[in-house]
Amino acid sequence: MHALPVEAYTSQEWLDIELKYLFSTTWQFAGFVEDVANPGDYISVQAGLNNIFIIKGRDHRLRAFHNICRHRGTQLLRAVGKTQKAITCPYHDWTYDLEGNLISVPKKESEFPNLKGELHKCDLNLHEASVDIFKGMLFVHPEKDAPSIMDFFGEVEPYLGPHKVEELIEYRSKNGEPFYTEEIKANWKIVVENYIDHYHLAHLHEGTLNMYDHAKAEFGWAGPHYWFYEPLVEDFLNDVENAAPYPLIDSVPRDQIGAYVPWLFPNIGITESESAWNTFHVLPLAPDRTLVTIRSKTMNVSEWEYTKQYSKSALSKVWTKYGNKGKYEGDKNDPMASGDFMLEDIYACEQQQKSLQSPYFSVGAQAEKGEYAIQRFQEEVKKWIEKHQ
Amino acid sequence: MSEFYPLQVLNIKKETEDAVSITFDIPQELYSKFIYKPGQYLTLRFHLNGKEVRRSYSLCSSPFLEEYPKIAVKRVKNGLVSNHINDTVKVGDSIDIMLPEGRFYADVKETNYKTYYLFCAGSGITPILSILKSVLHTEARSFVYMIYGNRHQESIMFNDELSALQEQYKDRFVLIHTLSRPNSSWSDLWKTKNDYSYKKGRVDTKMVEWFINEFPPYAQNAEYYICGPGTMIENTKTALKGIDVPNTRIFTESFGGAIEDASVKGFKNAKLIAHLNNQRVELTIPEGKTILRALIDKGQNPPYSCEGGVCSTCVCKLKQGEVHMKKNLSLDDKEVKQGNILSCQSIPLSEIIEVEYLK
Numbered sequence: 001m002h003a004l005p006v007e008a009y010t011s012q013e014w015l016d017i018e019l020k021y022l023f024s025t026t027w028q029f030a031g032f033v034e035d036v037a038n039p040g041d042y043i044s045v046q047a048g049l050n051n052i053f054i055i056k057g058r059d060h061r062l063r064a065f066h067n068i069c070r071h072r073g074t075q076l077l078r079a080v081g082k083t084q085k086a087i088t089c090p091y092h093d094w095t096y097d098l099e100g101n102l103i104s105v106p107k108k109e110s111e112f113p114n115l116k117g118e119l120h121k122c123d124l125n126l127h128e129a130s131v132d133i134f135k136g137m138l139f140v141h142p143e144k145d146a147p148s149i150m151d152f153f154g155e156v157e158p159y160l161g162p163h164k165v166e167e168l169i170e171y172r173s174k175n176g177e178p179f180y181t182e183e184i185k186a187n188w189k190i191v192v193e194n195y196i197d198h199y200h201l202a203h204l205h206e207g208t209l210n211m212y213d214h215a216k217a218e219f220g221w222a223g224p225h226y227w228f229y230e231p232l233v234e235d236f237l238n239d240v241e242n243a244a245p246y247p248l249i250d251s252v253p254r255d256q257i258g259a260y261v262p263w264l265f266p267n268i269g270i271t272e273s274e275s276a277w278n279t280f281h282v283l284p285l286a287p288d289r290t291l292v293t294i295r296s297k298t299m300n301v302s303e304w305e306y307t308k309q310y311s312k313s314a315l316s317k318v319w320t321k322y323g324n325k326g327k328y329e330g331d332k333n334d335p336m337a338s339g340d341f342m343l344e345d346i347y348a349c350e351q352q353q354k355s356l357q358s359p360y361f362s363v364g365a366q367a368e369k370g371e372y373a374i375q376r377f378q379e380e381v382k383k384w385i386e387k388h389q
Numbered sequence: 390m391s392e393f394y395p396l397q398v399l400n401i402k403k404e405t406e407d408a409v410s411i412t413f414d415i416p417q418e419l420y421s422k423f424i425y426k427p428g429q430y431l432t433l434r435f436h437l438n439g440k441e442v443r444r445s446y447s448l449c450s451s452p453f454l455e456e457y458p459k460i461a462v463k464r465v466k467n468g469l470v471s472n473h474i475n476d477t478v479k480v481g482d483s484i485d486i487m488l489p490e491g492r493f494y495a496d497v498k499e500t501n502y503k504t505y506y507l508f509c510a511g512s513g514i515t516p517i518l519s520i521l522k523s524v525l526h527t528e529a530r531s532f533v534y535m536i537y538g539n540r541h542q543e544s545i546m547f548n549d550e551l552s553a554l555q556e557q558y559k560d561r562f563v564l565i566h567t568l569s570r571p572n573s574s575w576s577d578l579w580k581t582k583n584d585y586s587y588k589k590g591r592v593d594t595k596m597v598e599w600f601i602n603e604f605p606p607y608a609q610n611a612e613y614y615i616c617g618p619g620t621m622i623e624n625t626k627t628a629l630k631g632i633d634v635p636n637t638r639i640f641t642e643s644f645g646g647a648i649e650d651a652s653v654k655g656f657k658n659a660k661l662i663a664h665l666n667n668q669r670v671e672l673t674i675p676e677g678k679t680i681l682r683a684l685i686d687k688g689q690n691p692p693y694s695c696e697g698g699v700c701s702t703c704v705c706k707l708k709q710g711e712v713h714m715k716k717n718l719s720l721d722d723k724e725v726k727q728g729n730i731l732s733c734q735s736i737p738l739s740e741i742i743e744v745e746y747l748k
């Protein structure tokens with residue numbers, strides 16, 4: 001659309017290329033540290049073309065392996081679970097230890113006379129992948145000797161919020177679902193571009209995100225990653241102890257309060273505010289369908305503290321003026337009148353995706369500063385794919 | 390290889406009742422040679438009671454800081470060299486020293502993102518301290534979890550320096566002292582400061598498991614460094630392997646002193662053919678002598694430093710014949726299988742022995 005052709009947003013060919021050369025060559029978000037809390041716990045995640053499982057050893061160190069049995073390629077482990085000392089394939093009971101070494105094959109002598117000597121030296125151990133932790137988040141990389149996670153994220157780290165993520169706890173619904181999941185009918189890059197588009201904040205979200213001071217926003221790039229910060233508007237800051245919807249995050253010093261909203265290349269955003277810390281994970285399902293998962297963390301304090309804060313916030317004058325009005329007046333079921341910025345964003349993304357089909361579609365002009373990030377993001381995608389193709 | 394350089398003693402400091410630290414001056418022309426990695430050691434040579442003796446001492450200074458090379462020597466009961474150093478070495482003395490070497494070191498790099506587990510006891514602090522300082526000062530993103538075992542408070546070497554590091558790097562450095570015979574008034578004092586700082590007991594399986602449970606690795610590229618006396622190394626290693634820490638991530642340094650296997654009798658007057666310094670040497674090995682001693686006694690100059698089966702400087706390849714190693718604290722099974730032997734520990738078991746020094 002600027003750096004990328006329209007097909008990059010509509011065709012399966014492009015998505016296939018992205019899955020292979022972008023999502024399978026970068027550190028991919030896999031969850032929070034506490035998802036694999038105890039020795040034996042594991043989770044499996046799809047990262048580009050690879051299904052990778054992360055398992056915690058008794059030494060509390062995480063290991064990552066490709067989730068395929070070396071026998072016939074069956075997926076070894078299901079989404080989440082716990083194992084003790086071994087991983088056994090459901091198909092023919094080939095068994096591996098937690099280091100990925102093949103340790104047992106039923107009827108080995110009679111059926112596999114060629115497998116001589118110790119099994120773990122037969123070149124049939126699990127394919128290793130890499131896992132590491134960055135800001136309380138798990139990331140996986142399909143290569144065993146992946147470049148260090150800090151080579152990838154190190155440059156952007158200084159621009160992230162001061163939040164001590166490990167001290168926060170996650171909000172989960174009663175059935176254990178994350179804070180928010182939504183399938184959006186738009187290409188994943190449209191969702192990303194909307195997230196990093198500063199120009200739209202004061203317009204699409206004029207009534208919903210106006211408690212942040214868009215005019216004072218600072219932003220830039222660190223490697224392939226985008227960083228963004230804006231302070232609270234003065235009215236909000238002056239009454240933030242009362243007005244904040246949840247208890248204030250105490251690892252954020254008063255003079256650093258604000259909204260830190262970086263985009264970590266290629267497909268995870270973080271929203272770090274005065275009282276909540278969220279991940280915004282974007283997963284392409286089809287060229288025009290994208291799954292957005294938001295996980296949310298807040299202060300580790302009692303239910304009672306939350307209730308108190310909720311009442312204080314409800315009474316605060318700040319919200320009579322900020323953050324509550326839809327762009328249009330009318331039925332609250334209309335996203336543009338809902339007063340909910342997520343619905344506004346989804347609406348804008350889906351409307352844009354629809355237009356891509358039109359022969360008349362083109363991007364007419366682009367805001368030099370406010371939309372620079374969009375162009376840059378597309379260039380980063382292009383550059384990365386070209387480098388890894 | 391086994392070249393010695395006279396270095397001047399710049400400073401001596403009494404660290405505890407029975408240990409001193411010594412810093413050396415490096416003349417400008419040797420700057421480019423005396424380069425070391427954190428964890429490596431120096432070999433010192435003395436002539437005592439008419440005999441040449443060599444001993445290795447780990448550098449406790451950090452090559453990443455503007456520090457003079459420094460070692461610390463703890464008295465060993467009835468020990469020849471350690472007591473000589475503690476009793477007689479003075480500022481200004483010149484001591485013959487070999488270039489730094491050793492296979493026990495951390496590959497410290499600014500860009501590393503690692504978790505270091507450091508286990509040490511007694512004088513085993515020396516190489517660990519060098520690694521600790523180097524990592525903390527150089528690797529801004531790495532974490533260090535350390536256990537330091539001692540008998541009681543007075544025997545803790547470098548206590549002040551360690552406390553200062555704890556203060557300076559609180560966010561990513563945890564230090565637990567374990568004392569086998571704590572002095573109670575002191576321990577109470579410390580407990581109030583920080584519940585974790587002190588624990589009674591030894592660095593053993595239970596302690597290691599408690600420690601890792603309490604301080605799981607954050608950066609997932611974790612490495613485990615162990616240095617200490619007697620069974621401490623084996624115990625720690627066994628504990629780590631017991632919770633599936635891969636062997637490739639464990640690094641150990643022994644200072645020697647293990648009990649040697651003296652039950653095996655050597656072959657009387659075996660013939661030795663040695664390929665050494667591009668020469669072929671032939672001699673007879675007198676009964677009870679090691680290959681290394683037989684060579685030295687005949688005026689040869691084979692490489693060695695600890696003569697205790699620890700440092701592997703004296704390693705050579707066995708080409709012919711069979712030997713018995715009295716002690717082996719440095720070669721692993723694979724290296725032994727490939728025919729490597731420690732010449733300082735090897736006595737002949739066959740009539741003809743042929744060895745080749747590769748260094």
Ligand SMILES: Cc1cc2nc3c(=O)[nH]c(=O)nc-3n(C[C@H](O)[C@H](O)[C@H](O)COP(=O)(O)OP(=O)(O)OC[C@H]3O[C@@H](n4cnc5c(N)ncnc54)[C@H](O)[C@@H]3O)c2cc1C
Nearest residue numbers: 444445446447461462463468469470471515644646695699
């Ligand atoms: C790589 C390496 C690094 C070393 N770093 C240091 C260091 O930083 N600081 C330090 O103080 N020492 C260190 N040592 C030990 C040091 O080299 C000497 O072995 C030690 O000082 C004893 O020498 P000695 O001449 O006093 O004792 P010796 O006269 O050789 O031995 C006297 C008796 O003590 C026993 N013994 C020898 N060494 C030990 C020991 N380490 N522990 C227990 N018993 C022992 C002997 O078996 C013998 O019975 C290191 C050794 C090696 C191999």
Ligand code: FES
Nearest residue numbers: 696699701703733
């Ligand atoms: S001289 Fe050190 S092992 Fe032989």
